[in-house]
Amino acid sequence: MIALRGILATLRREPRCPPREACVAAGQLAEALRRPPPGALAEDGDAEAETFFINVGLCLNALSKHLGVGKSHWEPLASVTAPLLPRLPARQLTLALNAFSRASAAHNDWLCAAAAALRRPDRGALSAQDLLLALSAFARALHRDEDLVLRLVRDDAPPLVEELHPKGLAGVAQAAARLAEAPTAGGPPPPPAPAGAPAET
16 A cells, blocks of 8 residues: 555656656556455455555546656556456546546457446446546547446436536536447447547546
């Protein structure tokens, strides 16, 4: 846990650390995720596992803001995070989705695993920000999963209408419209998303 907190401190430091240091932090993060706490993959994870997963989401989100970290550093992270996705709390899962899509490092298999984790009945409730992050991440990666998008818009969005406000509702509509034009999930890898994609954190 101390390792993840140290990595997070490096990535959040102001002024921002140079690209080389961020790349080192990415490598350290991948190494830490290869050896999660003993209870991390258990159905009834303990408090240590919960803290671990919170730090995973925060580290990935902070790393995605360092534009000098390339795909060669994100690809190992995709491999080590994929088995952990079903255990991530809702907020950390959407942060991970946001991070990988911002870095253009979310390949189709990883996105399918993230979508499956979002479908889990025990994933917890989404906040308005979580909903926007998830939809926007799939839209940015052009990963069209009609069943999941319908579930998010039909089941998760209505209770959040007041919290979303007009700007958030516009973001939901924009992401859904972009996904309507994307290839169906499971098809060939999509091209990189253009600049200006909605909702980042």
